[in-house]
Amino acid sequence: MEEKEIRKERLKQLKDLGYSSHPYSYPSEETISSIVEKFREKQGEELEKFNVSTAGRILTIRRMGRATFLHISDGKEKLQIFMGENSLGKKKYSDFKLFNTGDWIGVKGSLFRTKTGELTILCEDFSFLAKSLLPLPEKWHGLQDVEVRFRKRYLDLLVNRRTREIFEKRAEIISKLREFFQRKGFIEVETPMMHPVLGGAAAKPFVTHHNSLDMDLYLRIAPELYLKRLVVGGMERVFEIGRNFRNEGISPFHNPEFTMLEFYWAYRDYNFLMGLTEEIFQEIAMKIWGKLEGEYQGKKINLSSPWKKLKFMDSISNASGIREESLWDEEFVIKKANELFPEEEVLPSTYSKSLDFLFDKFVRGELFQPTFVIDLPKVLSPLAKEHRQDGRLTERFELFIGGMELANAFSELTDPEEQKNRFEEQVKRKEEGAEVDLDYIEALKYGLPPTAGEGIGIDRTIMIFTDSPNIREVILFPLLRKK
């Protein structure tokens, strides 16, 4: 008989013995984690007076005749169970022979420590909770196959402890961010994910359709324009944590749906945001690393203030040797970008793409320590306010850590007339995600106060703090091809 059939057969046998095959509930009193936590330091008689009742999945079984050891898990911690014929009785002990690894079990008993000092429940009674009809992946090597890990994340979580840790840290970081912004007097909102008009970023959208309204809708590429409408409406400090959707390629740093934090703070500018950003990341670091220094992919990252600031145009000029004044020559930049990398398959065709391209080639990879790249040109920044000292630039920064762009922020453009011109300019350049959002411009006409806004890529932030080289490691169910 194959293993699957054996397990099925054993479920039937348990049923015949009077066990419910799919019980409705189990009155466990504590999780395995809480027991492990509570009795970590306790020894001997102090320990043995405690009776506990818990439940979990069986990970390993070691049978030795009339005694059996198992480890059960609540997904986070493991706890050893001892089953002896003496304490359970012959019949009950023999019933346990029908259990396999992977099965769910409820356990009651007293606590003790084994010879080697491991905390263990001396089992006095157990309940059958669910059968695993399929065998678990291997206990020693875990589940290695990347594809299976992502497609069957439940198995990955079961067997690979690190996976659980990543998603616990993810939850901690997100709740830290919520707490941070609430503490600063922000209100959390949810804006539409289905947009009739595209905007807020430069990206290809997913398109969907509403039947009864007979209307095409875009899955949002950014919540930006809605959040600023809320600032117009008097929400002076507002934030949203949510999913964005971009119909672009997939890479170690890009998943088609990803989570972003966006926030807007009225009466502030981008200079203020740089300080705030340092504060945010430092609070996360203290929570996750316990200090301001951590390691990402084998290299130290130091988040102590102040972080380096690099002017966008300077950084390209310094790294590439192209004179800064030449970088303002649109034709020259396009030509140069194409000449410098003749082996590239897809070469940039527009000025803004060429600038971005040069930045990526010469600068981005070098930005391992936290760095604000500041004062990006207007052509790259249709929603940012003109720089107060240089009309060709905007008051904008992008934050890089570990060679990844983690945040993007600016002093928001508040002038409806100029916003309209910038949108139209974009449409003329046929840029991705470019549409003139007249409704947004109307909102601006009611007056957007001076406002600073920022988006922080949550998935990439999690990558840094969990030392993950690939975005899929920090997303529970990353998009994969249909099999």
Next chain:
RNA sequence: GAGCCGUUAGCUCAGUAGGUAGAGCACCGGCCUUUUAAGCCGGGAGUCGCAGGUUCAAUUCCUGUACGGCUCACCA
């Protein structure tokens, strides 16, 4: 989307310079009441990703294809 690599038992992996496959874990049976990658003895388990081609013979060679990984490109 392009280039390179991978896909063998439930899992982790060997292997066959072309003669239809092995190990460890898991699983089953036996012995075993402090084990913890328990141990000892015995056993079952595979359309060698899928489809074609070459060949007396293909898991192995060739072609195509699916899925995945890495690198590059668009993008946060």
